Amino acid sequence: MKPGAKKEINFSDGYKFILDNETGAAMSYVLIPITLLLVIISFVVDRKKTFSALQQAGKRLLTILPVLLLVLILVSAVLYFVPEKNISEYLSNGNKYFSILVAVLIGSIALMPGFIAFPLSGVLYQNGVPMMVIAGFTTTLMMVGILTFPVEQKYFGTKVAVLRNVISLGIALVISLVIGIVFGEI
Amino acid sequence: MxxxxxxxxxxxxxxxxxxxxxxxxxxxxxxxxxxxxxxxxxxxxxxxxxxxIFPFVFVLISLFEVWVKQETVEKHLGANSGIRGFLWAILLGGTTLGPMLVALPIAHALSRKGARLSVVFTYIGAASVCRIPMTVFEASYLGILFTVIRYAVSIPLIILSSVILGRYLDKRKYTIQKGG
Missing domain, CATH: 1.10.287 (Helix Hairpins)
Structure with missing residues (x-):
C-alpha cells in the first residue's frame, strides 16, 4: 500500500470501511526523513564508517530478501483463499468457546494492520461477538505469526521460533480468558 | 560442511x-x-x-551497529542489566513502528550487540503488543478497560515467559545465528 493510499474493505455483513492508510503514511513520513538525516550526520562525522554501515545494510537486506518475498507470496496466496471480508463471518458463528479457537487460529494466520483490525473488532462487538473472542483474535494477530514464520526462523532458528509462537499463543488464550471473566462472559 | x-x-x-x-x-x-x-x-x-520500509530499517540498524558501542548495549540490556533491561525492552518495543516483520531484524541486531536473550524476547513481545499507535486504535474502538486488562495481563506474562525461555536457551548453550 502506498503511503496515503486508501484501502476499501467490504465486509460480508454489509459494513464498509474506507481507510486512509494513516499509520503506513506516518511510518514512512517519520522513518524515511529520520533515516536520511542520520545517514547525513553519520557521513559528515565519519565517511568510512558510514560507507561500511550502508554496505552492511545492503548485505543484510539481500540475505533476508528471498525469505521476505516468500512470506509476501504466502500472505497474498492465503488472502486469496481466506479474504479479509469473511473474517467477521467466521468469528460470529456458533458457540463462544469454539469461536475463541477459531479466532485464535485466524489471528495466528492473518496479517492485518491495527488500523484495520480494531475498527473491524469494534463492529464485531456491536454485532454481539464476545469480547473474549475479539481478544483472542487481536492478540494472536499481533503476537503469533504463522505466515511470517520463515523470517523468524531465519533470524532465531526453528526451535526458538516455534517456542516463541507457542508461548505467545498461550498468552493470547490467558488474555482472552481474563477478558472473558472481567466482561462477565464466562 | x-x-x-x-x-x-x-x-x-x-x-x-x-x-x-x-x-x-x-x-x-x-x-x-x-x-x-x-x-x-x-x-x-x-x-x-x-x-x-525495509531498506530504511536496515540502514538504521547498520548505523546503530557502527555507532553504538557494544559496552553501552551490554550495560543497559546485557547479562547484568537487571530490571532496567526489561524496562528498556518495553520502551523500545512500544515505540517501534511497523509490523512484527520489522521488529525481528531489530531484535536480532540487539542480540548481536550483547543484549541478553530474555531482554530480546521481551522486546519482540512488547513490539507486538505495546505499540503506541496501535494501542490508541485499540482503546478507541474496544474501550479503555479492554486495553488496560490486555496490558496488565500481557506484559507480566511476556517478561515471565521471556525469562524462562532465556534461561532454558542459555542452559542449552543456544547462540543466535550470526548471519541474517
Missing part, C-alpha cells in the same frame, strides 16, 4: 518457489486467469509498504 550444504539446498528451493510463482503470475496475465491476477494485486498492495 553438512550444514552449508543444507543451507544451499534451502536457498535453491526458495528461489525455485519464487520463480515458479513469478511464472504463475505471468501466465495468469497472459491467459487472463483471474485468481492469479487477484493474488498479484494483493501481493502488490501488501508488499509496497514493507518493501519501501
Amino acid at each position: 553438512e550444514k552449508k550444504r543444507t543451507n544451499i539446498i534451502k536457498q535453491c528451493i526458495l528461489l525455485i518457489v519464487i520463480v515458479l510463482f513469478g511464472m504463475f503470475i505471468l501466465l495468469s496475465w497472459w491467459t487472463g486467469f483471474s485468481p492469479g491476477m487477484l493474488i498479484f494485486d494483493t501481493l502488490i498492495s501488501y508488499s509496497t509498504e514493507i518493501l519501501i
Whole structure:
C-alpha cells in the first residue's frame, strides 16, 4: 500500500470501511526523513564508517530478501483463499468457546494492520461477538505469526521460533480468558 | 560442511518457489486467469509498504551497529542489566513502528550487540503488543478497560515467559545465528 493510499474493505455483513492508510503514511513520513538525516550526520562525522554501515545494510537486506518475498507470496496466496471480508463471518458463528479457537487460529494466520483490525473488532462487538473472542483474535494477530514464520526462523532458528509462537499463543488464550471473566462472559 | 550444504539446498528451493510463482503470475496475465491476477494485486498492495520500509530499517540498524558501542548495549540490556533491561525492552518495543516483520531484524541486531536473550524476547513481545499507535486504535474502538486488562495481563506474562525461555536457551548453550 502506498503511503496515503486508501484501502476499501467490504465486509460480508454489509459494513464498509474506507481507510486512509494513516499509520503506513506516518511510518514512512517519520522513518524515511529520520533515516536520511542520520545517514547525513553519520557521513559528515565519519565517511568510512558510514560507507561500511550502508554496505552492511545492503548485505543484510539481500540475505533476508528471498525469505521476505516468500512470506509476501504466502500472505497474498492465503488472502486469496481466506479474504479479509469473511473474517467477521467466521468469528460470529456458533458457540463462544469454539469461536475463541477459531479466532485464535485466524489471528495466528492473518496479517492485518491495527488500523484495520480494531475498527473491524469494534463492529464485531456491536454485532454481539464476545469480547473474549475479539481478544483472542487481536492478540494472536499481533503476537503469533504463522505466515511470517520463515523470517523468524531465519533470524532465531526453528526451535526458538516455534517456542516463541507457542508461548505467545498461550498468552493470547490467558488474555482472552481474563477478558472473558472481567466482561462477565464466562 | 553438512550444514552449508543444507543451507544451499534451502536457498535453491526458495528461489525455485519464487520463480515458479513469478511464472504463475505471468501466465495468469497472459491467459487472463483471474485468481492469479487477484493474488498479484494483493501481493502488490501488501508488499509496497514493507518493501519501501525495509531498506530504511536496515540502514538504521547498520548505523546503530557502527555507532553504538557494544559496552553501552551490554550495560543497559546485557547479562547484568537487571530490571532496567526489561524496562528498556518495553520502551523500545512500544515505540517501534511497523509490523512484527520489522521488529525481528531489530531484535536480532540487539542480540548481536550483547543484549541478553530474555531482554530480546521481551522486546519482540512488547513490539507486538505495546505499540503506541496501535494501542490508541485499540482503546478507541474496544474501550479503555479492554486495553488496560490486555496490558496488565500481557506484559507480566511476556517478561515471565521471556525469562524462562532465556534461561532454558542459555542452559542449552543456544547462540543466535550470526548471519541474517
